Amino acid sequence: MSKCLFCQIANKELKAFILLENENFLSFLDIKPHSPGHSLIIPKKHLVSFTDLSEELYQDLIRIIKEAIFKISKKLKTSDFTIGINEGKLAGRLIDHLHFHVIPRFPNDNGGSIHSVVYNPPSQSVEEIYNLLKDEN
Ligand SMILES: [Zn+2]
Structure with a gap:
C-alpha cells in the first residue's frame, strides 16, 4: 500500500x-473545505511539482479544471473561483503530491484575492528584477 495520501485516493x-475523473487526473472534494465545493485536482501518477507535468498532462489538467469549474458553477450557483497551487513548502504545500485547489467564491466569504497570500515587496526596482529574469539574447 502506498504511503502517499493522494496516491491512495488515486x-x-x-x-x-x-x-x-479522466485518464490522468482526479477531482474530489477537499475534506477540510474553505468554501462549499472546495475541490482538489490531482494527477493519478505521483508527481510533486507543477513542472513535473508533461505537455499532454497539461492539456488534460486544463480540461479537468474547466470541467470542475463548470460543474461547481452550475450546482452551487457561483461563477467566481480562486484557483491555484501551493508550489513548495514555503508556499504552504502540505502533501508532496501535486494538487490544484479549485475554491468557489461567494459573497462575504471572508476570503481575499490571490494577492493576499504574500506580501514581500522586493528591495530592488521592478526594472532590476526584470534585468535578472530576461533572456540574454
Ligand atoms: Zn502520491
Missing part, C-alpha cells in the same frame, strides 16, 4: 468524494 485505496 488508487481508490482511500475513500474520497470524487467529482470528476
Whole structure:
C-alpha cells in the first residue's frame, strides 16, 4: 500500500468524494473545505511539482479544471473561483503530491484575492528584477 495520501485516493485505496475523473487526473472534494465545493485536482501518477507535468498532462489538467469549474458553477450557483497551487513548502504545500485547489467564491466569504497570500515587496526596482529574469539574447 502506498504511503502517499493522494496516491491512495488515486488508487481508490482511500475513500474520497470524487467529482470528476479522466485518464490522468482526479477531482474530489477537499475534506477540510474553505468554501462549499472546495475541490482538489490531482494527477493519478505521483508527481510533486507543477513542472513535473508533461505537455499532454497539461492539456488534460486544463480540461479537468474547466470541467470542475463548470460543474461547481452550475450546482452551487457561483461563477467566481480562486484557483491555484501551493508550489513548495514555503508556499504552504502540505502533501508532496501535486494538487490544484479549485475554491468557489461567494459573497462575504471572508476570503481575499490571490494577492493576499504574500506580501514581500522586493528591495530592488521592478526594472532590476526584470534585468535578472530576461533572456540574454
Ligand atoms: Zn502520491
